[in-house]
Amino acid sequence: MCAGVRCYHAGMKITVKKMAMLLAMAVLTTACQRSKEAPPSPVVQVKTPAAAPEAAAADSAPQDPDELRMLELLHAIYGTPLKGPVITELPDPDKRSEKGSYRITPIDMHEIGPGRVALVASANYANDDNPSHGQPGLLNAYILQKQGDKWKVERRFENVAAMGTFGYLGSVAWVELGEGRPGFAIEWGGTWQGISVGYFSLFDLTDPKLRDLATKVGVARSDNEGDCGEHRDRCWNVEGKWRFERVAQQTYDDLVFDFSGYTESRPEDSTETVARSRTVVNNTARYAFRDGEYVLASGEHSAPNP
Numbered sequence: 087m088c089a090g091v092r093c094y095h096a097g098m099k100i101t102v103k104k105m106a107m108l109l110a111m112a113v114l115t116t117a118c119q120r121s122k123e124a125p126p127s128p129v130v131q132v133k134t135p136a137a138a139p140e141a142a143a144a145d146s147a148p149q150d151p152d153e154l155r156m157l158e159l160l161h162a163i164y165g166t167p168l169k170g171p172v173i174t175e176l177p178d179p180d181k182r183s184e185k186g187s188y189r190i191t192p193i194d195m196h197e198i199g200p201g202r203v204a205l206v207a208s209a210n211y212a213n214d215d216n217p218s219h220g221q222p223g224l225l226n227a228y229i230l231q232k233q234g235d236k237w238k239v240e241r242r243f244e245n246v247a248a249m250g251t252f253g254y255l256g257s258v259a260w261v262e263l264g265e266g267r268p269g270f271a272i273e274w275g276g277t278w279q280g281i282s283v284g285y286f287s288l289f290d291l292t293d294p295k296l297r298d299l300a301t302k303v304g305v306a307r308s309d310n311e312g313d314c315g316e317h318r319d320r321c322w323n324v325e326g327k328w329r330f331e332r333v334a335q336q337t338y339d340d341l342v343f344d345f346s347g348y349t350e351s352r353p354e355d356s357t358e359t360v361a362r363s364r365t366v367v368n369n370t371a372r373y374a375f376r377d378g379e380y381v382l383a384s385g386e387h388s389a390p391n392p
Contacts, residue, residue: 156192156205163228163239164190173212179224179245187212188245190226194258198268201232202240204260204291206270209245210253217253219276224248225255227270227289227296243296249287250274256285261330263299263375264338267292271328273306280313281392286328288341288380300380303373305391306343316358322349324367324389338375345369345388 149157157172164174172190177183188209195205208223225247229240249272250256256274263269268291275284284307288300309323324347330339350362367388374383 152195153192156195156207159195159205159228159230159237160190160192160207162237163242176209176224176226176244179248188224191254193255194260194270196260196268196270198229198260198291203230203232204228204268204270205230206255206258206272208250208253208255214253219251219278221251221253222248223250223253223255225272225289225296227291229291246296247287247298249285251276261288262339263288263290263330264332264336267338271300275307277312281308281310282312283308283392286326299375299378300341300373302379302381303341303343303387305389308389308392309347310392319354319356319362320349320351321362322390323347324349326371326387326389336375338380340375340383341373341380343371343373343387345371347388349390 158168160166160172161168164172166172166174173187174190175185176188176190177185189212190207190209192205192207195203198204205228207226207228209226210217210221210223214221224245225243226245227243229242230237231240251274256272259271259273261269261271269289270291272287272289273284275282277283283305286300286303286306287298288303289296290299293299306328307325310318310321311323314321324345326343326345328341328343331342332339345367347367348364349367350364352360352362369386369388371385371387372383373380376383
């Protein structure tokens with residue numbers, strides 16, 4: 087338990103939030119316009135919920151009601167047919183003036199204020215049905231405002247970052263980075279040749295560009311237990327649990343990692359008969375928001391970056 091702070095576990099699975107206001111939300115029809123470069127987004131009209139089972143029938147696997155609601159929103163935002171996946175034109179993540187066809191998959195949605203919701207989705211190329219292990223997902227996020235019985239897209243961020251594996255971003259954790267600053271963290275990772283790594287990214291929904299504020303954090307957990315034979319001079323298993331701590335007169339809360347685990351090592355020129363020496367990891371690293379990003383302010387970030 088954590089008292090007075092919000093605690094999270096690096097690498098944990100975040101499920102779709104059950105929001106009562108979304109259970110009553112019906113299918114949206116009118117497509118929204120782009121909120122940044124293009125004119126303001128029009129209001130989206132709500133239709134009858136009778137179309138929701140139709141959307142579910144389009145997929146071979148069962149979907150929970152929250153996932154169906156998110157799909158309905160995405161279909162409405164882009165004006166795509168309700169049946170089938172959401173496939174639309176999006177800007178290239180690197181060459182923003184170029185566009186391509188992408189499939190968008192919703193990940194999670196969260197209420198960020200009265201009548202306001204944020205939705206995070208992952209995109210990959212529409213014609214790529216089997217993304218590889220090393221292929222990231224592309225981050226897309228939307229903020230919608232309820233106006234009577236209608237919804238309006240306030241802001242949208244399309245293909246603004248790449249992370250994850252198999253074409254999928256990872257797990258979303260909703261956070262508050264400071265007073266009145268809703269945001270979300272994305273945790274993702276994988277195992278490569280016996281080395282498992284978990285990464286951490288952080289986004290502020292009030293940021294006009296929606297950029298990763300935790301590039302100086304990077305690895306939140308890692309181990310090489312899948313390749314830790316006697317021939318290895320160094321082995322480790324270190325995990326970071328993260329939380330935010332509010333500090334008076336700061337716009338952004340501090341980001342704190344509590345690390346635990348172990349590292350083992352021996353001189354590199356040793357023979358395999360020489361035992362590795364184990365060191366217990368039990369320390370904290372505090373990150374403060376400075377000059378537009380989170381930087382290490384005190385302590386040591388102990389998760390090795392292979």
